Amino acid sequence: MQEYDLAIIGSGIGGALIAALNKNKNHILFEKDSNLGGCASTFKRYGNYYNVGATTFVGYEENHIIKKIFDDINYVPNIEESKIAIRTIQDKKVVDRVRNFEEFLIQIQEYYPNKNNRIFWGKIKKIDERFWQIKNIHFAKYSLKSYLKSLLTFKDLIKTFEMDLFKSASSFIKDTLGDISKEYQNFIDAQLLITVQSKLNDVSLLSMALGLSYPFHKVFYVNNGMGTIIEDILKEVNVHKKEEILNIKSLEDGYLIRSSKDEYKAKNIVLNTTIYDSKNLFDEKIKSYYEKFEFSDQSAFTLYLKIDSKKEFLEHYQIILKDDIPNCISNSFFISFSKLNDEKMSQNGYSVTISTHTKVTTWKALLNEEYKKQKEITQNFILEHFLDYFDTIKQEQIIKIFSATSLTFQRFIGRENCGGKAINLKTILQTPTCKTPFKGLYNVGDTIFAGQGWPGVALGASILDKELNEEF
Incomplete structure (x- = not known):
């Protein structure tokens, strides 16, 4: 042996x-x-x-x-560094998540006007910067040494963030932005789902800051x-x-x-x-x-496309709809295009991954024929809205299309859910x-x-x- x-x-x-x-x-x-x-x-x-x-x-x-x-x-x-981390599209509102704070803030103020936008996003960015400056972060249990190390980390967090460490995301938004519009909340929730797998009502201020700030870092293809x-x-x-x-x-x-x-x-x-x-x-x-x-019931529904096109696209987009996607818990989907010059991923056209959030139990509860039916409904709904927003892509240019649910992921990569519980x-x-x-x-x-x-x-x-x- x-x-x-x-x-x-x-x-x-x-x-x-x-x-x-x-x-x-x-x-x-x-x-x-x-x-x-x-x-x-x-x-x-x-x-x-x-x-x-x-x-x-x-x-x-x-x-x-x-x-x-x-x-x-x-x-x-x-x-290769992406100049735009994500292009977020909500109806006619288009916001490019770029590293430059001032450039980003101009867009936010145009589409989601609020007198305290600078205070809110400035604080989000500052919390994120401070977090990654903390050295020797530790969190473990089951031994005295582990508890002591974790206690030192908690002490450093309190020293760094003071009372902000104990604030919820929703209370911070209330204190800074006030009663925001449904569209603005959807904009924030959609991005948090990408990064922390949760919406703002379920996360702390620290988690929200880390989740919303990743486009202020270098994002790569x-x-x-x-x-x-x-x-x-x-x-x-x-x-x-x-x-x-x-x-x-x-x-x-x-x-x-x-x-x-x-x-x-x-x-x-x-x-x-x-x-x-x-x-x-x-x-x-x-x-x-x-x-x-x-158990964290959250999972993903993912659509895979091969598209015959020579049009130039960004690497990442996020589409925010008015209504939730069928069989899903989100009204948004995240799109990733391969680079046109990527010889492996784009050898027969663009390789596209489109994902949104769903629940494991939604798909496990369905019998075989109903499962196939609902999967097709969700796939067609996403595809229809994808083509609405990318009108330079025609249906006939989609060479291949298939999708995956939590059951698919269990079969191939050995897991049904997507991420853990919000901290x-x-x-x-x-x-x-x-x-x-x-x-x-x-x-x-x-x-x-x-x-x-x-x-x-x-x-x-x-x-x-x-x-x-x-x-x-």
């Missing part, structure tokens, strides 16, 4: 970063799919390449966690697909693709791992599965620990951490503190890496 110091289950952003940071250790990484990256993977279908879900790469800049980790593993990604980054940083890692982990048994000196192909032994395990799916791998003792985390003062004590009560067992990923997307997951991976270094 092969024995390892570290076994990593799952090659999503968190698992990939941990594996790359520990590539000099006696390690192994398992991925059940043929593609690496989970929600950040790139897959091939009908001879064309598509990004599964994650399409924006942000935070590769000085004094940011992504740049630090990539420098540590000596990796330079093949990326990843050449050859998002999955290329994952594949590149795992080149020196012992990766076992198309090998599913069936169960894990705790031993006195580690863990016994049984996969679809073999058995292994590891002293330490990092789970890049979701906090909700991890329970399926263990017997009662460890299973009961994971069962206490309330606020009410939920922080129930928020899972990288460290578990069980020696040598750790978590990483977007359902674990600290959050969503590349920056949030990378922050969690950085915290976990420090925990692991103390173990080895």
Whole structure:
């Protein structure tokens, strides 16, 4: 039986970063799919390449966690900075999320006029800048040392943000902007759903600031697909693709791992599965620990298009509608175009990923024929509105079209939901951490503190890496 110091289950952003940071250790990484990256993977279908879900790469800049980790593993990604992070379109209101604050503020004031817009967005940007300047952020439980480190982080947060740390997003909006229009609230909610998977009524001021501020950072297009980054940083890692982990048994000196192909032994395990799916791998003792985390029902509905066109498009758009999309919990959808000169992604025309938010239970409740019917209704609704806004694209130019629900994602990347519970003062004590009560067992990923997307997951991976270094 092969024995390892570290076994990593799952090659999503968190698992990939941990594996790359520990590539000099006696390690192994398992991925059940043929593609690496989970929600950040790139897959091939009908001879064309598509990004599964994650399409924006942000935070590769000085004094940011992504740049630090990539420098540590000596990796330079093949990326191009986007001049406009997102073009948001709501009826006839067009706002370009650009890095330049004054340029952005002019647009906001034109379409969503408010005497305190500068105060609101200035505070949002300042909170975000201050957060990423804090050093040694830590959040873990189950040992005295972990609690003390977490307490120091909380002390730094209070020192940095004072009473702002305890404010909710909705109360801050009320205090600064007052009673905003439905259109303005939809504009804010639509962007928060992209980044923190929640609307403003469910998040803290800090979470809202981090979620709304990412376009003030450098936002990049990843050449050859998002999955290329994952594949590149795992080149020196012992990766076992198309090998599913069936169960894990705790031993006195580690863990016994049984996969679809073999058995292994590891002293330490990092789970890049979701906090909700991890329970399926263990017997009662460890299973009961994971069962206490309330399932996040939120997921994604994603549309994939191949479009034969030579028109120039931005990399990212967001369309905000008046009414919710059928079978979804959002009235907006996010569009990502491949670059026309991307030889891999655009070899037969634009590769387009369109995503919106839905619930896992919506699709699990449907029987086979009704499932197909509702999936087609949602797909056609999104496509119709997409073509309305992009009138230079004709129906006949769409070479391929298919879509994915939470059931599709479960089948291919092993997860139904999208992200974890929103972090606020009410939920922080129930928020899972990288460290578990069980020696040598750790978590990483977007359902674990600290959050969503590349920056949030990378922050969690950085915290976990420090925990692991103390173990080895």
